[in-house]
Amino acid sequence: MALITDKTRDEVREIVFDFFAEECEVDKQTIHDGTNIIKDIDGDSLMFLELIEIFKKKYNLDIELKVIGKYAVKHPVTTIGQLIDMQMLIIEHENHLLELER
Amino acid sequence: MVEKVVVTGMGMISSLGFTLESNWKNLVEGRSGVHTISRFDASSLATRIAAEVSPGFEEFSRNYIKKRQAGQMTRVTRMCVTASKMAVEDASIDFDATDRRRCAVIMGVVNTGNSSVEKDTTLQNFVFKNMSNSMAAWISMEYRLNGPSFSVNTACASSAYALALGFDLISQGKCDIVICGGADSIVNPEEISGFNALYALSTSNDLPEQASKPFSRDRDGFVIGEGAGVIILESFSHAVGRDAKIHGEFAGYATTSEGYNIMAPAADGEGMAYTMREAIANAGIEAGEVDYINAHGTSTELNDRYETFAIKKVFGDLACKIPVSSSKSMIGHTIGAAGSIEAIITVMALREGILPPTINYRLPDPDLDLDYIPNIARVTEARVALSNSFGFGGHNATLVFRKHPS
Numbered sequence: 001m002a003l004i005t006d007k008t009r010d011e012v013r014e015i016v017f018d019f020f021a022e023e024c025e026v027d028k029q030t031i032h033d034g035t036n037i038i039k040d041i042d043g044d045s046l047m048f049l050e051l052i053e054i055f056k057k058k059y060n061l062d063i064e065l066k067v068i069g070k071y072a073v074k075h076p077v078t079t080i081g082q083l084i085d086m087q088m089l090i091i092e093h094e095n096h097l098l099e100l101e102r
Numbered sequence: 103m104v105e106k107v108v109v110t111g112m113g114m115i116s117s118l119g120f121t122l123e124s125n126w127k128n129l130v131e132g133r134s135g136v137h138t139i140s141r142f143d144a145s146s147l148a149t150r151i152a153a154e155v156s157p158g159f160e161e162f163s164r165n166y167i168k169k170r171q172a173g174q175m176t177r178v179t180r181m182c183v184t185a186s187k188m189a190v191e192d193a194s195i196d197f198d199a200t201d202r203r204r205c206a207v208i209m210g211v212v213n214t215g216n217s218s219v220e221k222d223t224t225l226q227n228f229v230f231k232n233m234s235n236s237m238a239a240w241i242s243m244e245y246r247l248n249g250p251s252f253s254v255n256t257a258c259a260s261s262a263y264a265l266a267l268g269f270d271l272i273s274q275g276k277c278d279i280v281i282c283g284g285a286d287s288i289v290n291p292e293e294i295s296g297f298n299a300l301y302a303l304s305t306s307n308d309l310p311e312q313a314s315k316p317f318s319r320d321r322d323g324f325v326i327g328e329g330a331g332v333i334i335l336e337s338f339s340h341a342v343g344r345d346a347k348i349h350g351e352f353a354g355y356a357t358t359s360e361g362y363n364i365m366a367p368a369a370d371g372e373g374m375a376y377t378m379r380e381a382i383a384n385a386g387i388e389a390g391e392v393d394y395i396n397a398h399g400t401s402t403e404l405n406d407r408y409e410t411f412a413i414k415k416v417f418g419d420l421a422c423k424i425p426v427s428s429s430k431s432m433i434g435h436t437i438g439a440a441g442s443i444e445a446i447i448t449v450m451a452l453r454e455g456i457l458p459p460t461i462n463y464r465l466p467d468p469d470l471d472l473d474y475i476p477n478i479a480r481v482t483e484a485r486v487a488l489s490n491s492f493g494f495g496g497h498n499a500t501l502v503f504r505k506h507p508s
Contacts, residue, residue, distance in 0.1 A: 023169070023170050024170060025168060025169050042168070042170070043170075044170070046174075046226065050226060053226075
């Protein structure tokens with residue numbers, strides 16, 4: 001289990017905002033925690049997978065996609081804020097993510 | 103009740119331009135879009151020429167496709183989606199005021215162009231770029247349409263078949279609007295090498311603009327082209343109900359199979375003749391009413407010979423009086439897109455009263471003696487025209503268009 005610091009959270013937040021601003025061609029200033037990824041900025045579910053790949057490389061994470069998939073089924077992500085929260089959990093718990101369910 | 107089918111929108115991209123207007127202007131002026139291949143180093147290939155869409159297309163398409171979606175499409179799919187959006191704009195359709203369940207998309211797709219020269223293919227987008235249904239899917243998603251959406255592959259007749267299937271959906275009352283057409287590019291080393299092995303391509307590399315010479319004695323094979331052509335088919339009653347501009351009437355068609363050979367057309371154009379006869383009957387017209395034929399006219403030895411023989415079989419003594427031209431002399435053979443691109447040219451010919459020429463017609467073939475509209479466009483009062491498409495494997499289609507009074 002990784003130690004999450006404020007710096008980590010800020011980094012993740014910056015990467016997520018930059019990613020969506022770039023991919024969805026929207027002004028970064030208009031994105032906030034409550035932004036709906038599909039309805040507000042015309043995002044798609046594949047972006048979630050691409051972000052996971054980015055974080056896997058950046059933090060050298062040991063996590064299988066199927067683990068994230070099982071978790072996401074019970075905890076669907078629709079907003080930027082929810083997505084950042086889930087990314088933090090993934091970084092913190094990696095393949096032990098599902099143990100949060102127990 | 104059988105619904106009359108009309109054309110209310112068109113979008114076209116080819117080596118001669120990114121818009122219908124620029125394409126039409128260049129076609130009427132008899133310009134060639136064939137040049138030395140620029141997308142990759144073709145110096146080791148027997149054929150080093152093609153009618154490529156200009157690199158400026160990428161910037162042009164950004165006006166129509168968001169970056170995110172563009173990254174999940176091949177260049178060919180972007181051509182299809184861009185042409186579709188131009189066609190919808192041309193038709194001035196407000197889908198919010200339309201029953202989306204009665205709107206369909208049918209695309210003729212031989213392949214999506216995800217070849218060795220396609221850029222930026224990754225594991226993440228490979229599947230989307232490769233899906234042969236992707237063109238129809240992107241368009242139905244763009245407008246949130248809920249009618250049928252699918253692709254059809256009948257080689258070089260693919261987008262003509264798409265139009266034929268769209269005709270049926272409307273004439274049978276199942277849809278009000280069908281976005282039909284196709285896009286294609288086989289300008290890549292693998293396809294060129296494969297067609298070279300079949301001796302199907304021109305090798306007139308030194309004179310690219312003169313390489314595609316349908317019906318001429320010195321024709322030496324087809325020149326590969328690329329592009330997209332999309333037509334909005336609409337029921338006449340629906341078009342009139344929204345006061346739509348009507349480009350022309352789609353009067354009927356025939357789709358047939360030769361059941362003969364994977365590459366060569368049946369001897370003496372028997373299958374081609376059968377297709378044209380059936381189309382004329384389906385449109386409810388007499389052979390004598392046909393004023394123009396936009397030929398398949400590939401510039402290959404057999405196609406041009408047999409298509410000429412077929413026209414003679416169908417029209418008899420009238421054959422030599424019917425103007426026939428091949429747009430492939432200017433834009434090359436756009437394969438899966440050829441049927442819809444050439445249907446657009448046929449509709450434009452009737453609408454504008456100008457028949458585009460067969461360029462590079464300098465040496466008449468003594469056996470081929472029809473009026474091929476040599477080299478210079480012709481002003482005409484044509485009212486009914488055929489557009490022929492004949493694909494490898496014996497997939498034949500003839501579409502019949504009629505000038506609309508508007």
